[in-house]
Amino acid sequence: xxxxxxxxxxxxxxxxxxxxxxxxxxxxxxxxxxxxxxxxxxxxxxxxxxxxxxxxxxxxxxxxxxxxxxxxxxxxxxxxxxxxxxxxxxxxxxxxxxxxxxxxxxxxxxxxxxxxxxxxxxxxxxxxxxxxxxxxxxxxxxxxxxxxxxxxxxxxxxxxxxxxxxxxxxxxxxxxxxxxxxxxxxxxxxxxxxxxxxxxxxxxxxxxxxxxxxxxxxxxx
Amino acid sequence: xxxxxxxxxxxxxxxxxxxxxxxxxxxxxxxxxxxxxxxxxxxxxxxxxxxxxxxxxxxxxxxxxxxxxxxxxxxxxxxxxxxxxxxxxxxxxxxxxxxxxxxxxxxxxxxxxxxxxxxxxxxxxxxxxxxxxxxxxxxxxxxxxxxxxxxxxxxxxxxxxxxxxxxxxxxxxxxxxxxxxxxxxxxxxxxxxxxxxxxxxxxxxxxxxxxxxxxxxxxxxxxxxxxxxxxxxxxxxxxxxx
Numbered sequence: 066x067x068x069x070x071x072x073x074x075x076x077x078x079x080x081x082x083x084x085x086x087x088x089x090x091x092x093x094x095x096x097x098x099x100x101x102x103x104x105x106x107x108x109x110x111x112x113x114x115x116x117x118x119x120x121x122x123x124x125x126x127x128x129x130x131x132x133x134x135x136x137x138x139x140x141x142x143x144x145x146x147x148x149x150x151x152x153x154x155x156x157x158x159x160x161x162x163x164x165x166x167x168x169x170x171x172x173x174x175x176x177x178x179x180x181x182x183x184x185x186x187x188x189x190x191x192x193x194x195x196x197x198x199x200x201x202x203x204x205x206x207x208x209x210x211x212x213x214x215x216x217x218x219x220x221x222x223x224x225x226x227x228x229x230x231x232x233x234x235x236x237x238x239x240x241x242x243x244x245x246x247x248x249x250x251x252x253x254x255x256x257x258x259x260x261x262x263x264x265x266x267x268x269x270x271x272x273x274x275x276x277x278x279x280x281x282x283x284x285x286x
Numbered sequence: 287x288x289x290x291x292x293x294x295x296x297x298x299x300x301x302x303x304x305x306x307x308x309x310x311x312x313x314x315x316x317x318x319x320x321x322x323x324x325x326x327x328x329x330x331x332x333x334x335x336x337x338x339x340x341x342x343x344x345x346x347x348x349x350x351x352x353x354x355x356x357x358x359x360x361x362x363x364x365x366x367x368x369x370x371x372x373x374x375x376x377x378x379x380x381x382x383x384x385x386x387x388x389x390x391x392x393x394x395x396x397x398x399x400x401x402x403x404x405x406x407x408x409x410x411x412x413x414x415x416x417x418x419x420x421x422x423x424x425x426x427x428x429x430x431x432x433x434x435x436x437x438x439x440x441x442x443x444x445x446x447x448x449x450x451x452x453x454x455x456x457x458x459x460x461x462x463x464x465x466x467x468x469x470x471x472x473x474x475x476x477x478x479x480x481x482x483x484x485x486x487x488x489x490x491x492x493x494x495x496x497x498x499x500x501x502x503x504x505x506x507x508x509x510x511x512x513x514x515x516x517x518x519x520x521x522x523x524x525x526x527x528x
Contacts, residue, residue: 097392098466101473102481105463118463125372126380126387135388135432144438152453155460167369167489174457180447187450201452206445207430214430219442221434223388223426225419240515242417250423251437258431267376274371275385276467276489280460282453 097122097224099140105285113286116142117151118279121254122224123158125275132266133259134158136175136277140254141222148219148255150177150186150204153282156257161274162266171266175257177204177217188217188257194265214260222254345513347505350524353404355383363399367475367501369489370467383409388426388433392469393418400475400505401512403522411521462486475504 099121100107106119121137136158139149160171171194178187180203190200193213202208205218228248233241266273351364366373366383374385382390383399394413398404402411413420424434436442465485466472476484480500487496509525516523 097469098464098472102464102485103478104482105485115463120464120466122469123372123466124386124388125374126385127374127376128380133430133432137433144436144440147441148443150443152451154463155453155457157457161371161489166371166373167493169489176452178450178452180444180450182444182447184441184444185447185450186443187447187452189450189452201450203445203447203450204443216431218431219436219440220431221422221424221437223422223433225422226393227418230418240417240512244416244419247419247423250419253436253438253440256431256433258433260430263376270377273374273376273385274369274467274489275374276369276371276465278465279463280457281463282455282460284461285463 097226099224115154115281115286117149117154117255118281120277120279121222123275123277124223125273127263127266127273130263132261132263132273134160134261134275135223135256135258137220137223137254137256138279141224141249141252142254144251144253146253148186148204150188150217150255152176152178155280155282157278157280158257158259159276159278160266162268162271164268164271166272166274173259175217188215190215190257190259193259194261212262212265216258218256219253220256222249222252224249344528345506345509345523345525346528347502347509347525349403349526350400350505350509351502353399353524355399355409356404358383364498366399367468367471368495368498369492370465370471371489372467386469389421391416391418391420396468396470396474401509401516401523401525403524406522471501474508475501477504 100119103110105111106114106116108114116139119138121140122135124133124135126133136156138156154177156175158173158175159169160173161168163170172192174191176189178189179185180187186204187201188204188208193200196211196213200208200210200213200215202215206216208215225247226249227242227244227246229246230242233239352362355361355363355366361383372386373383374380378384381387382392382395386392391413394417395409397417398407398409398412408414422434424437426432426434462485465487467489472481472484476497477500480497484497506525509523513523513525
């Protein structure tokens with residue numbers, strides 16, 4: 066059943082009637098960060114999209130004793146597709162804890178590598194606070210070293226959003242979101258999950274800032 | 287409606303997380319905030335458009351950028367967007383915009399804080415409806431690694447092996463492709479012609495105010511398209527007619 070989202074503010078339903086010729090500027094066809102920038106990662110714009118280096122989402126949260134961060138990429142994709150462990154992509158999760166929100170004190174770097182068998186891939190994480198040398202192990206399993214836990218693997222795409230409604234909104238100027246239409250449902254992606262003892266990130270009362278980047282060896286595709 | 291009520295209750299439970307953000311230091315952006323806020327002219331000069339339409343006014347979105355996100359002790363929308371990072375106050379409860387949890391309704395929350403007058407409306411105004419799907423289609427795991435297992439029956443790599451070969455080239459041998467901090471900022475508030483420079487930049491570039499004109503321009507365009515409709519729905523936009 067098609068049910069258009071309505072903004073209920075008091076008794077008034079929101080009916081957006083901007084005019085069919087008006088297109089909202091700036092709204093791309095992407096979402097949280099999937100397929101952005103389009104010129105490098107969106108197959109509808111770029112003939113050589115860099116799927117492995119296309120960040121989908123970044124999550125970071127704290128608990129009483131942990132600082133958890135998740136970087137998702139190469140998604141969303143169909144559920145019959147494998148994970149994307151590209152040895153030529155460098156993933157960086159940059160953490161600022163010195164009080165200057167723009168600096169990076171902890172540049173965590175993640176790389177993938179091939180094993181001896183065709184279905185074997187390893188993950189290497191460097192610059193983890195309190196971890197001597199690099200954390201290395203196979204994908205698709207929990208790896209623990211010096212109190213830090215890492216898991217790289219194929220997962221459900223955790224983002225939920227009505228991308229079709231977003232696109233229709235941009236095309237028509239009419240708000241067309243539907244709360245029961247999730248473009249990312251039933252799709253997968255590749256992710257890196259890292260759990261660090263909180264006291265290795267916490268620095269007094271300083272705010273913690275986190276951002277992620279991807280880069281390709283030898284230049285963009 | 288039962289579903290809506292259940293959702294409203296769930297969202298209400300999120301509200302204390304925002305309230306708890308009061309411990310955010312008001313001066314956390316002392317180095318750069320002045321630059322950020324100064325970039326959009328406080329008293330913009332009216333720019334007569336060549337093809338004005340009766341229903342389309344011009345708007346000043348400066349109040350949207352300078353408004354405080356309720357309960358954050360002075361954390362403004364501009365602070366949340368510039369620099370483009372997830373920001374965490376470890377003394378407060380976790381949850382967007384204090385960092386980001388997997389279940390957080392970040393798009394509806396973001397739409398509310400960039401369009402609505404937050405002295406009149408909650409950041410959860412849209413999420414409470416909701417506009418977008420309120421939760422993931424499958425359940426997250428309560429413990430590590432938190433994400434839900436892959437759907438379908440995809441080929442899964444071995445969880446064993448050793449002697450993996452990794453590149454040892456220094457970071458300088460790699461060329462930037464993508465960056466991300468806050469969800470949807472780079473995609474919604476950065477226009478096509480700025481997407482490449484934006485994704486090549488760093489938070490150090492953000493805090494110079496380099497992208498504030500672009501953020502302002504995009505938000506202004508969106509506001510011009512939506513403000514009448516927000517008003518008609520009884521909502522108060524944060525942008526002011528100019």
